[in-house]
Amino acid sequence: MKRIAVLTSGGDAPGMNAAIRAVVRTGIAQGWEVLGVRRGYAGLTYGEMVPLGARDVGGILQLGGTILGSARCPEFRTELGRQRALRALRSHGVEALVVIGGNGSQAGAYEVFRMGFPVVGVASTIDNDLVGSEITIGVDTALNVALEAIDRLKTTASSHGRAFLVEVMGRDCGYLALMAGIAGGAEAVVVPEVETDPEALAQEMHDAYERGKSHALVVVAEGASYNASRLADYFHANEKRLGFELRVTILGHVQRGGAPGAFDRLLATQLGAAAVDALARGEQGVLVGWVRGEVALTPLSEVAGRAKALDPQLLALAQVLAR
């Protein structure tokens, strides 16, 4: 192998830069040239790629986001769009592609592989919904951002005897909400994996009030059937029955930004390096993830189009701890 390309795709995640740096430097150590593709699959279809040397990826380890840029690219979902991307890869003499991204990005990577092009995925999304990786690059940092906000909201909620609905990201996956709820000591957690009953939630908040709690904090996943806005609309019709006054905070994109923490830098570095190792061993069509404390390779055929389930024991634990 002489030349590989690396891209970041889908939602950006803190630690993507650390993964790019690891791919570039371990690729160079293999004696390969590494090209960086700009704007994910969008740039790939237009052949936007530049050589990356060891110095080009200096000083990025500690930066959030992705220096290569990311995009969502509807064209890549079509055969025509992907053919165009393959032509661009071949015309640049690229022999293998590393795709750093989440669920959609790895579905795209699988399609590239099915068209006969060597590809390896690196598990990176703050949603943590990828089969083949217990934890993905970016989750830990995003969780810490959510937690800091929750801790702050709790103090003001207690001072005023209020209930807060705090909406966190995660798309269709409740992982961030559940973990933020447990680590932040929430009174309730609302996730897409469990059908929301707003009446039962109102009762839970009222019970917390009756038990003498000074606040009620509910962590809501953005992808839940009742997100924070819908719940607020529902409760505002009759807020008194909650016991508490209600406030809503939607954390949104603030969870994606900022410097990756130590865990994400180390995870990204190890997964990026492992992607290059995998290609050097002739592996392709696999996702590089983290399972039971070590690097694990899973065929993209088992990853694409699937979503990792939430741990039901943790869901049950969140309920018990809310007492």
Ligand code: ADP
């Ligand atoms: P993430 O990787 O963070 O889950 P998306 O779901 O938005 O982000 O996917 C990123 C990009 O991956 C999409 O914009 C599209 O270009 C590509 N993609 C997603 N699903 C598929 C698919 N089934 N086939 C081909 N490409 C896909």
